[in-house]
Amino acid sequence: MTDYHSQIETEAARLAALAGDLSVPVPTCPGWTIAELITHVGQTHRWTVHMLRNRVQERVWSRQVPSGLAEGRSGDAAWLAAGAAELLEVLRETDPSMEVWTWGPDKRASWWPRRMLFELVVHRVDAELALGVDPEIPAGTAIDGIEEFLHNLPSAAWVTKSLTELGVEGATIHLHASDADGEWTITQGTAGKIEWARGHAKGDVAVQGPVSELLLLLYGRRSPDALTVHGDRALLERWLRAVDF
Template sequence: MTIDYRARISLIEQETARLAALAGDLSVPVPTCPGWTMDELVTHVGRLHRWTVHVLRERVQERIWPARIPLGLAEGGSVDAGWLVAGAAELLDTLRATDPELEVWTWGPDRRASWWPRRMLSEMVIHRADAELALGIDPVVPAEIAIDVIEDHLHNLPYASWVTRPLAELDVEGATIHLHATDAAGEWTITQGPAGRITWARGHDKGDAAVRGPVRDLLLLLYGRLSPDPLTVYGDRDLLNRWLTTAAL
């Protein structure tokens, strides 16, 4: 079942509320984002919210980096859960008022406003999981959402130049990696193509390396938040480790 535009907006709202509830002590280190504390994590997510609002409201047509977008803090102010929620509320209002077919800039392959809620949902799910892991909480991600975020990752990865360049240096063109969810109807085969770009397809196949496990774990694996060690791995483990380390967004 596909998650549609409006459903993704509602899920962004839920995920932001969950992250805000975790953002008490902002000095807590976030091991899955090396060098970050909860403060940096909250700042990053809140900046992404404001970046998306700017792109959609201004109908931006050329690349603009998130760092160029003001954080909306008073002089001497600092981020907190309230600041995060306020930015999310502005984002939600903007998404609900925007035609999904509106042509705007994205860093992925789709130049429509509908790209943004899917991408922001992915960001929220992963960073909520980061916060929970930092606090010793085992993240729960419903299978439908985990599948959507996995496919969003694979859909956009060929256009992430900061990833494709180092992938090209692995010199593994033609290699295949198969992911098999054991608790949901999800299987994907990733093929490493030229210039570091990948292609992927749903369905069962045999890869040079294959991983079986719960779909949530496959999601965290793809994003570099989980080692393959607790999962079932077949084939070329060295290839798998090198590819995963390089391909994590």
């Protein structure tokens, strides 16, 4: 079983260490600075704590949960670290089988640690890119991140609506890791839903590159220009815009 708790602890510490100059703009999150990035992540942690502690069964928006910040103030490294510590405490004490609301397909507490890890990974990368640091993601983490993304995607209503409007039912996208044992084929289904499978296959478009770069491509943090693309590049670019989280 993957130790998401330890990975969350590591990623939260890495992000907090980047929260020095909070005024630095974050190009991958247009309109945000590091301060707003930190505030978003810390508020997400506090929202998750609220959902799990209260066994919430219906959607509660993160902005409805108290942040502990004064009106108009942004979070900093210490505030982020405090929220991450509380999150880890709650994750560790919560029965993974407990029923709780999620926006994904799995309505149990076990959904949250994996989701919180990749929320941290992607936003840690955002901060690193803003500061001119070349991000590193272990191959195993990146593989899990790709599959977590694809697993949750059919439940993201804001994405399925965009995919429906593309009109590309039946189109296939193949991802091929060049530095790890990872290949996936995504098939666009009806009503904006997708299906995906591991393994080698031929797609309408294929993308090859390091597995960490494939993960960042899915999250809109890398351009297809940074990878090798074969086939219908226009399809890939339209699809990526539609699945933007």
